[in-house]
Amino acid sequence: MIRSIARLAFVALVALAPAIGRGEEPPSLADDVRDGKLPPLAQRLPREPATQKPLRADWTPGRYGGELRTLLAKDRDIRMFVVYGYSRLVGYDESLQLQPDVLLRVDNVGNRVFTLYLRPGHRWSDGQPFTTADFRYWWDDVAHNKDLSPFGLPQALLVRDKGPKFEVLDETSVRFSWDEPNPQFLAALAGPSPLYLYRPAHYLKQFHARYVGVEKANKIATAAGSRNWAGLHQKKDDQFRFDNPDLPTLEPWINTTAPPSTRFVLVRNPYFHRVDPAGRQLPYIDRVVVNITDDKLIPAKTGAGDVDLQARYLRFDNYTFLKQGEKRNDYKVQLWEKALGSQMALYPNLNVEDPEWRRLMRDVRFRRALSLGINRHEINEVVYFGLGVESSNTVLKRSPLFRPQFRTAWSGFNVRQANVLLDSLGLTRRDKTGVRLLPDGRPMEVIVDTSGESTEETDVLELVRDSWRQLGIAMFARPSQREVFRKRVFSGKSMMSVWAGLNNGIPTPEMSPAELAPTAQEQLQWPMWGQYYEQNRKGGEPPALPEAQELIGLYESWRMATSDAERVQAWVRMLEIHADQVFTIGIVTRALQPVVVRNNLRNVPKDGIYSWDPGAYFGIYRPDTFWFDAGARG
Amino acid sequence: MMGRYIVKRVLLMIPTLIAISVIVFTIIQLPPGNYLESYIAELQAQGESVDPQRIAFLREYYGLDKPLHEQYLRWAGGMLVGDFGYSFEFNMPVSRVVGDRMLLTIIVSFVTIIFTWAIAFPIGIYSATHQYSWGDYGLSFLGFLGIAVPNFMLALVMMYVANVFFGTSIGGLMAPEYIDKPWSWDKVQSVLAHSWIPVVVIGTSGTAGMIRRLRANLLDELQKQYVVTARAKGLPPRKALYKYPLRMALNFFISDIGSLLPSIISGAEITAVVLSLPTTGPMLLNALKSQDMYLAGSFLMFLAVMIVIGVLISDLALVALDPRIRLSGGVAR
Numbered sequence: 002m003i004r005s006i007a008r009l010a011f012v013a014l015v016a017l018a019p020a021i022g023r024g025e026e027p028p029s030l031a032d033d034v035r036d037g038k039l040p041p042l043a044q045r046l047p048r049e050p051a052t053q054k055p056l057r058a059d060w061t062p063g064r065y066g067g068e069l070r071t072l073l074a075k076d077r078d079i080r081m082f083v084v085y086g087y088s089r090l091v092g093y094d095e096s097l098q099l100q101p102d103v104l105l106r107v108d109n110v111g112n113r114v115f116t117l118y119l120r121p122g123h124r125w126s127d128g129q130p131f132t133t134a135d136f137r138y139w140w141d142d143v144a145h146n147k148d149l150s151p152f153g154l155p156q157a158l159l160v161r162d163k164g165p166k167f168e169v170l171d172e173t174s175v176r177f178s179w180d181e182p183n184p185q186f187l188a189a190l191a192g193p194s195p196l197y198l199y200r201p202a203h204y205l206k207q208f209h210a211r212y213v214g215v216e217k218a219n220k221i222a223t224a225a226g227s228r229n230w231a232g233l234h235q236k237k238d239d240q241f242r243f244d245n246p247d248l249p250t251l252e253p254w255i256n257t258t259a260p261p262s263t264r265f266v267l268v269r270n271p272y273f274h275r276v277d278p279a280g281r282q283l284p285y286i287d288r289v290v291v292n293i294t295d296d297k298l299i300p301a302k303t304g305a306g307d308v309d310l311q312a313r314y315l316r317f318d319n320y321t322f323l324k325q326g327e328k329r330n331d332y333k334v335q336l337w338e339k340a341l342g343s344q345m346a347l348y349p350n351l352n353v354e355d356p357e358w359r360r361l362m363r364d365v366r367f368r369r370a371l372s373l374g375i376n377r378h379e380i381n382e383v384v385y386f387g388l389g390v391e392s393s394n395t396v397l398k399r400s401p402l403f404r405p406q407f408r409t410a411w412s413g414f415n416v417r418q419a420n421v422l423l424d425s426l427g428l429t430r431r432d433k434t435g436v437r438l439l440p441d442g443r444p445m446e447v448i449v450d451t452s453g454e455s456t457e458e459t460d461v462l463e464l465v466r467d468s469w470r471q472l473g474i475a476m477f478a479r480p481s482q483r484e485v486f487r488k489r490v491f492s493g494k495s496m497m498s499v500w501a502g503l504n505n506g507i508p509t510p511e512m513s514p515a516e517l518a519p520t521a522q523e524q525l526q527w528p529m530w531g532q533y534y535e536q537n538r539k540g541g542e543p544p545a546l547p548e549a550q551e552l553i554g555l556y557e558s559w560r561m562a563t564s565d566a567e568r569v570q571a572w573v574r575m576l577e578i579h580a581d582q583v584f585t586i587g588i589v590t591r592a593l594q595p596v597v598v599r600n601n602l603r604n605v606p607k608d609g610i611y612s613w614d615p616g617a618y619f620g621i622y623r624p625d626t627f628w629f630d631a632g633a634r635g
Numbered sequence: 636m637m638g639r640y641i642v643k644r645v646l647l648m649i650p651t652l653i654a655i656s657v658i659v660f661t662i663i664q665l666p667p668g669n670y671l672e673s674y675i676a677e678l679q680a681q682g683e684s685v686d687p688q689r690i691a692f693l694r695e696y697y698g699l700d701k702p703l704h705e706q707y708l709r710w711a712g713g714m715l716v717g718d719f720g721y722s723f724e725f726n727m728p729v730s731r732v733v734g735d736r737m738l739l740t741i742i743v744s745f746v747t748i749i750f751t752w753a754i755a756f757p758i759g760i761y762s763a764t765h766q767y768s769w770g771d772y773g774l775s776f777l778g779f780l781g782i783a784v785p786n787f788m789l790a791l792v793m794m795y796v797a798n799v800f801f802g803t804s805i806g807g808l809m810a811p812e813y814i815d816k817p818w819s820w821d822k823v824q825s826v827l828a829h830s831w832i833p834v835v836v837i838g839t840s841g842t843a844g845m846i847r848r849l850r851a852n853l854l855d856e857l858q859k860q861y862v863v864t865a866r867a868k869g870l871p872p873r874k875a876l877y878k879y880p881l882r883m884a885l886n887f888f889i890s891d892i893g894s895l896l897p898s899i900i901s902g903a904e905i906t907a908v909v910l911s912l913p914t915t916g917p918m919l920l921n922a923l924k925s926q927d928m929y930l931a932g933s934f935l936m937f938l939a940v941m942i943v944i945g946v947l948i949s950d951l952a953l954v955a956l957d958p959r960i961r962l963s964g965g966v967a968r
Contacts, residue, residue, distance in 0.1 A: 075921070076725060151695065152688045226728040232696060236726055244726070261725055261732050263913045294911045301794075483676045484668040 027065045029287045030271055039271055040128070042282060047120035050276045051102055053283060053626055056095055060604055062277050063285040063628025069602075070309045071289070074296035076244070076260035081313065082267055082289065083194075083243045084613075086252035087620030088274075090117065090190045090198065095606075095622065097509055097615050099187055103251055103274060105173075111563055112182035117198075119173040124272040125249035129203045133169045138202035140167050142211055143238070148231035157189035157196050160560075184560055184568075185513055193617035194241050201249040208234045253284040253625040265291040275625060284625035306330025309599040310627070312337070312611060312618065317385075318457065320595050331600050336388075336593040340612030343394040343502025343587035344385075345461055347371070347449065348525035351549075351584075352542065354493040357439050362496070363546060366422045368583040372411045373419040374472045380464050381589050384457065394502040394587030395576055399610070401509060402572050410580035412587070416471045423472060437473040446475045450495040452487075453480035458499055461588060491528045498525045502587050507610060510568040514559055517575040518552035519544050526584050548582050601630045641951070648943050655939040656714075656932075660707050663928045663935075669699050670723045670926045677925070697723060710929060714936065720929030724922065729933045733915060739808055740914040742826065744898060747834045751841045759849030763857060764876065774846070781843030790836045790909040808833070808912055833910050837903045845888075852884035882956075889952050896945035897938045 026034055026042050033039040055062075073081060092102040101107055103123070108116040123131040143149050154164045158177075165177040175198075177186070189196040206212040208221065210230050218230035227233035237245050246257050251274070254267035267289040275283045294302055299314040304326040315323065323334045349362045349371070361367045377391035395407040423437065428445065430438040437445045447469070451458045459478060466476040478499075481489070489495040503516055515521070519530035522541070530549060532541030544550050552575055559571035579585070594611035604627045610616055668676075671694055694700050698709065710720050719729035758778075762771045809825040816822060856862065857880050865875045904916035911917075915934070922931035953960050 150688070150692075152691045155688055226731065228696070235692070235696075242726075261736070261918075263911070292911075295908050295917065298909065298911060482666075484666065484673055487672075487676055488668070 025281050027269065027282060027287070029066065029269065033271075045124065045128075045272050046276065046282060047123040047274050049105060049120055049122075050280075050282075051120070051274050052280075053275050053277050053623060055278060056604070056623065056626070057606060060626070062279055062281075063603060063626065064631065065281075065285055065287065065628075066631070067286050067629035068288040068290055069286050069627070069629075070307065071291055071311055072294050072299050072302055072308055072314070073265075073291050074294065074299060074314055076262065076293060077242065078293075078313070079256060079258075079260070079265050079291065080194075080241055080243050081618070082254060082256065082291075083241050083252055084617045085619045085624045086254060087193070087617045087623070088250075088252045089192075089195050091187055092191045092617075093615045093621050097507065097621075099191055099511070107187070109187070112184050112186070113180070114176065114178040115186060116170070116174060116176045120274060121173050123251075123274055125201050125203075125251065126255050126270040126272055127201075127204070127249045128272060129201070129249065131199075131201075131251065132172050133175050134172075135199040135202045136167075136175045137169055138205070139198055139200045142202075142209055143200055146211075146231075148210070148229075149234060155189075155196055157185050158183075182561060182563060184511065184562070188512055191615070193614050193620060197240050200238060200240075204247065204249055205234065205238055208237055254289050263293045265293070267291070273625070275623075277626065283623075285628035286625075303597050304330070306332060308332075308597060309602055309629075310597070310605065310619075310624075312594055312596040315595045315597065316455070317593050317595065318455075320593075323595055323597060332597050333600060335596045335598060335605075335607055337596050337609045337611040338397070338399075339592040339594050340397065340506045340610050340616060341501045341503065341590070341592050342396060342506040343392065343585075343590050344389060344592035345458065345499060345588050346394040346502040347465075347586040347588070348490075348498045348500060349584075349586070350490060350493065350496055350498065350525065351527045351546070352493045352529040353496045355496065357441055357443075358496050361426070361439075364426060365582055366426055368586070369411045370419040370422040370472060371469070371474075372583045372586045373413065373415045373422070374469050374474070375412075375465055375586065375588060376414045376468045377412060377588055378414065379468075380461055383464060384460050385589055388591070388593060389589035390591040392587055392590040393580060393583070394585045394590075395506075395580060396503070396508060397506040397590065400507045402569070402576060404573070404576070407576050407580040408590075411583050414468070416468070419472050423474075428473075431473055435473055436475050444475060445473065446477060447497055448477050448479050448495070450486055450489055450498040451478055451480045452483045452500070454483065462499065465588075487523070490525050491522055491532075493529065500525055501592075502585065502590065505612070505614060506590070507612065507615070508572070510565055510572055512615065514556055514572050514575050517579055518556040519549050520553070520556065548578050549584075552578060599629075603628050603630050637954075641947075644947055644950075648947075651943060652936075652939060653711075656711055656936055657707070659932050659935045659939070660710065660928075663923070663926065663931055664703060666926065668926065670697075670928060671699060673924075673926050674723075693723075697721065710932060714933065719933035722922070722927055722930040724925055724927040724930065729930050732930060733918070733934070736913055736915045736918060739826070739912075740916070743808070743830055743833055743837070743912065743914060746830055747838045747841070748895065750834050750838045751845060754838075755842045755845035755849060759846045760853065760876070760881070762846065762850045763853035766854065775850075778843040778846045781839040782847070784839070786836055786840055786903060786906040787909045789839060790833075790906050793832060793836060794910070808914075833903075833906065833912055836910065837906050848887055849884060852887055853880060856880035856883045886953065886957060889956060890949050892949040892952065893942065893945035896948075897941040 030039060034041055039045070073079065087102075089102050090104045091099050091107060094100050103120070105118045105120045107118070108114075119131065119133065125131050144154055153159075158164050160179050160181045160183045163180070165179045165183070168176045168178075170176055190198070208218060208230060210218040213221070215230065218233075222228070222230045222233035225233050227236060237248060239245065240248065240250065243250075243252075243256050244260050246255070246259050250256075250270065253270055253273050253275070255270050256265060256267050258265040269284055269287050273283060277283060277285075292307075296314045299311070300316070300319040300322065302308070303311045303315060304319075304323050306326060306329070309332075320334065320336070327333055349368055351359070351362050353359050353362055372393065381387055381389045381391055390408075391412065392408040393410060393412040396403050427440065428437045432438060432444050439445055449462060451462070459480070462476070462478045466478075469476050479495075486495075486498065490498050505512060505516065508514070516524070518534075519527045520534045522528050522532040522535055524531045527544065527549065529541040530544040533543050534553065535541070544553065555571045555575050555578075559568055562568045562571060596605075596609075596611065598605045604623075606622055609619075609622055611618060615621070671690055675690065698706060701709075713720055717730075721727070722729050722732045725732045758774050762774050765771050808829050809822060813822045813825050857876075859880075862875060862880055865879075866872070870878075903914075904920050906912075907914045907916035908920060919931065919934050921927070922934065
């Protein structure tokens, strides 16, 4: 009995199999396959395709077809489809764990020796095999070519200025090995703008001096309007810019339009390596159409229902407007969480020119007082409709590194305590209007530089100004323009600036904590210390505070760590220092990003995180699995 | 006489254009930073990272590490031999970037100008000959509205109305399916079908302005003695209007040609941005914003050349059309 049921089930399964669709051709390609223009699916997929597991509870396998419309603001924004496509050697999944994607697997020995295994039978979008020869071409002819890479290997491959040893083991495996650990290697491969270790060699050789001869290569280049062959190679070769329709790709959609254009059309990659649980090749959606519009018009056009999916160039203050159009134009607005450590943070410039102010900025009591003097609750209610979370500038709750005390440290509104702190600094003299005086007699007037880009900044600063007034500190906002703003901060002309908080508020211990240590000039609280590290002690100033030095030390120990426990330790200590030292003054976190989704577009998560790295914006949610429910249209 | 004058004017153009090129270059360089810096800043504002190696490569490749005067000489020298430099933003020579857009811009501007003339002339003449009549008041009222309402505002209102009441989105110059297709009869038809909205929007203020000027100039002439005499002598009213007064009143129109030429190729930047027209206006604006200096510079130079030529043409035309205008004082006929 049981056996016959089993047999019946088996028969039924076999009978159903074609209906479930294992190996079913996407209808839009069926004609080409029948006419012999394309090989059948089995020959287009790698022998072991990447099977997309169901991502969420409400995730469903989809139907083929349809055209996704979206808007971007500039021709060069077309690179966003490399970000959204998110076809990477290894990539983050939705829970931000690294998983092999283009690769079949990775062997990692102590973060020092990485062996990458390709999928046998994997092909570029033009049908040519994707093999280790493409890695070899990149290593020998691009990365080590003086004309193409005059500045040497990419930063992510260097450990203490030393590159890896590169070996091609066979047609589908390569090995990179360092003497010391390189924890940033896999993360760089998974980045939204990834480290590309391969090039479509078969295509690029026609531009390369080594393969066609310098003279001929240069002649081709001048005919194409470039200065020399290296310029043309660079231009043809940019896998991230995505502006060369002839360049083979591994992404789910191929760009078919060369800029300049106001409309870009992307079509499905018939050789894409991912399949759905039923073995059907992704992406579900056949075409993507991108119209280029001025960025200020994008919210208006989105509200008018001109798109199927849009998040870029929509801001939180467009939310109510977008909501209005929901019914009429058949879409819904979802709010995703941005991964910023703080929607807006104040950066006291520890490198400010003025010695009096520099002394104050470097005194932790002063920074703590400023932080205590901000009424975050009021700001949240007034500017963010109470949707934000009052917090200092630290990691978000989603991160495994989150600790509640990082959020609350020195971030309550406490005027009395703040005044006590300021008094203890000896700033007790005041002028007639109640503004404290600096030791040299000048009134305490904090000038906050803004990049002048949003009214949100000015609104928040207005409220901060009111509450700082109660500390006896006058505050003025000085809006300028982005480049001027940066220059002023970098050169120490600005004493305080306002900008978004931590870029990555959702780190896992494997991700780099470089942002927390003075490692880059664009860190607005200590640009010169960052420059010092960035330029290998050749520029800037060495960090003068012991806490900043400790942060550098912790960052180095994270880099050298061999176990997760060590990495967690380094991370947590760094976050602790930040919470305690208030190097940046966060205001409100859980910033929200409106995402407009056509009602019949399926598999777009309702609440996602909207983040560049990690996240690749839509990338980790796999837009290749989004699909249109044709029956539900209208 | 005339020949020498033209040669002199053409020779004068050379120092003029050199001076303009220096000014253009300086102004483009005035804001702090350069293309790469604003590019980096923009990426970082979006939370994206930048590969320092690539930036270093670009800085060297584009010659942005060279001193300013060297960059200028390279650019100005290139223009003499028809090389307009390299657009950083598009990563290709400027001439290729501008290509197709120039054609569309010329079409839109040309149609707009025809539209402006076709409407403005009859109305202007009517208002002048029927001064202080209801028709004159009504048309003048509309004309003032046309001058007072900013073009981009009109464009926004039209877009809103079209969307909310007709459910269509305007903007663009052709149906989307033609955008990346080669030119064909269908495409031309599509362009014509789509171009009336920008033409109306861009043309309104020009039309209104022209009506006012034509009316004023014509009124001046109509009150002169010779017109009165002509009428008294029984010249038919049409002839008494067209033969002399209208021709006299057209001087302003001819001197307008000087500014018309550049506007044909730059065409209503702000309106084009609002309507997202694939014309050169938005491109110029973006190039200036992102400090894509060769694209912006070459474009402005092109406009300058157009102005200089336009002014010359209108001066010569004036001399030819109006015998009262002399080449210079003291030269006897």
